Amino acid sequence: MATESELREEWPLRPWYLAGLLALAGLGIHFASGGRGPDTGVPWRAALSALLFFGPMAFAFTADRDRWKGPLAFAAVVGLVMAGLAWRAVGGGDSYATPHFAFIAGLIATGIAVPLFQSGFHRTRFDTPYAQIHGHAWRDAIGAAGALAFTGASWLLLLVLSELFHLLRIDVLRDLMREGWFGWTWSGAAFGAALGVLRNEARIIGTLQRVVMVIMSILGVPLALALVVFLVAMAVSGPDVLWSATRSATPVLLTCAAGAWLIANAIIRDTDAEMSGNRALRAAGMVLVLVVLPLTAFAAFSLGTRVAQHGLSPERLWGLIAIAVACAYGLAWFVAVVRGWRGGAWLDRVRQANLHLAAVVCVVALVLSLPLVDFGAISARNQVARLESGAVSAEDFDYAALRWDFGDAGRRALRALAESKDGAIASKAREALALAARPYPSFDRSTVPDFRLRMQVPDAALERAIRRYLQANPWMCPDFCVAVDTGTAGGARSVALVTPTGVQLARFRTSDLVPFPPDPVAAPPAVAELENARVELRTRPMRQIYVNGRAVGGPFE
Structure with missing residues (x-):
């Protein structure tokens, strides 16, 4: 039920104001981005586009007829923060490790801050x-x-009308729909108008909210039963079965924990009086509250195992933070149930935990989005320490990840390794520094593939270079392949990699056999039985691969 203050917020002109505001914002984004939208590639354009998107959007969600100064200041802060993050993400290039994760953290902080601001949390704080x-x-x-949804429907209406008028050879709408400025302006106007109408209908939204929560709560009983069965089965078989069955244990466990968190909140509602009197639903709600902790704990153990095996990387550090937040919710909910069990106050304690953790997560996400902590530097120090301690051998160490994934800190560490007294380490570090494009996977690589490979090359050095190349690009030899030396041209040594599905071309520098980035050759399907086939390079009438006398792929010149 909407409160009296919320009902007084109904404002007949709100849809018109918001439609005009977001239409102007959309038009501004089009021109600020140079007509390229979010994919502008220019730092100042990306920053200005983010400012014009997030600022007006925050204002549209928070402004009211008699309350606009505070929302204007809040929207300005949101727009400036997101503009700065967009500038860093686009302008930093590969100087920063995972700048897109920092941008996502900013989005999360903004998404939590909006309802906190709407509720007056900045004034009443934890008494809200x-x-x-x-x-x-x-x-x-x-x-x-x-x-x-309304914006999508409005575009569908435009499409139908444009086709209708096209029957009369009137293509004004068709031509407008092809214009970038019109698309941004129309989308902004449609979104703003719909949002204004929905914000005016507090009663309807409140009813729809209750309906959605009732429907979601129905899923609580089967989900609670399934998660209890899962935890009991895992306790009997041991958690090792998770790691042997899949390498995706961590995201699966976190997804289940998130589902339990969402449906538990749908069951708990805002007050005890609003909860369903159904005992099965109430019991399911308590079970879901309690299972979040073991699910997140197992996810933490899973990721911790990978960190112990392969060390830190920027992506893995973000994963650790996500798991820490999930564990904080699980632990807070578990403590709330334990402390409030006897007096029946555990529901209120869970709600208070949600309030406190929302504020904490908002602040943490904002801090992590800012350039205060360099995950690339932390990860680079950890990986170099593992190499120097012998936890990972010089042969298996992923030098290219330092070159491409860890930002400037990783490249500084790689240059230091290039000066190492260990000849093997220094040589591989110099190879990684010379790469023109990143051929290697990240530190998630746990094993080196054992390729089924037939070599038709003249020397052992080239064979070793091909094997290293395939270890870096295993997708180029997924099952069985034949490596055929195709000669030297333009300072590069070329090798054709023939697979049952076609031909790929690998190129190496003639001086030291350092690979160039993968250079695929368009090819029709080759032969299904390649392993025992005769593979040859013919030079007449042009250089081309033949399998059992049949041409495969296109010519090389």
Whole structure:
């Protein structure tokens, strides 16, 4: 049920104002981005586009008829923060490790900050009623989803009308729909108008919120039963079965924990009075609250195992932070149930935990989005320490990851390795520094593939270079392949890699056999039985691969 203050927020002109505001914002984004939209590639254009998108959007969700100064200041802060993150993500290039994760952290901080600001958390802080924050979060989510759906419907209407007028050879709408400025302006206007209407309908949104929560809560019983069965089965068989069955244990466990968190909140609602009186649903809600902790703990153990095996990487550090947040929710909920069990106050304690953790996560996400902590430097130090301690051999160490994935800190560490007294380490580090493009996977690589490979090359040095190349690019030899030396041209040594599905061309520098980036050769399917086939390079009438006398792929000149 909407409160009296929320009902007074109904503002007949809101749809018109928001439509005009977001239409102008969309038009500004088009010109600020140079007509390229979000994929601008120019730092100042990306920053200005982010400012014009996130600022007006935050204002559209928070402004009211008699309250616009505070929302304007809030929207300005949101726009400037996201503009700075966009500048860093686009302008930093590969100087920073995983700048896109920092941008996502900024999005998360903004998404949490909006309902906190709407609820007046900046004034009342932790005395803010939980129902207000929870209600605003749901109304924002439903409003955004509804506005997006209306925007899609408005484009469908334009499409139908453009075809209708096209029957009369009137193509004004068709031509407008092809213009970038019109697309951004129309989308902004449609989204703003729909959002304004939905924000005015507090009663309807409140009813829809309750309907969605009722429907979601129904899933609580089967989910709770399934998760209990899973945890019992894992306790009997041991957690090792997870790691042997799949390498995706961590995301699967986190997804299940997130589902349990979402449905548990749908069951718990804002107050005890709003909860369903169904005992099965109440029991399922408690079970879901309790299982979040073991699920996140197993996810933490899974990722911790990989860190112990392969060390840190920027992506893995972000994963550790995500798991830490999930574990914090699981632990807080578990403590809430234990402390509130006897007096029946565990539900209120869970709601208070949600409020406190939302504020904490918002601050943590904002801090992590800023360039205060260099995950690339932390990961580079960890990986170099593992190499120097012998935890990973010089042969298996992923030098290219330092070159490409860890930002400037990784390249500094790689240059230091290139000056190492260990000849093997120094040689491989120099090879990685000379790469023109990144051929290697990340530090997630756990084993070196054992390729089924037939060599038709004249010397052992080239054979070793081909094997290293395939270890870096295993997708080029997924099952069986034949490596055929195709000669030297333009300072490069070329090798054709023939597979049952076609031909790929690998090129190496003639001086030291350092590979160039993969250079695929378009080819029709080759032969299914390649292993025992006769593979040859013919030079007449042109240089081309033949398998059992049949041409495969295109010519090399």
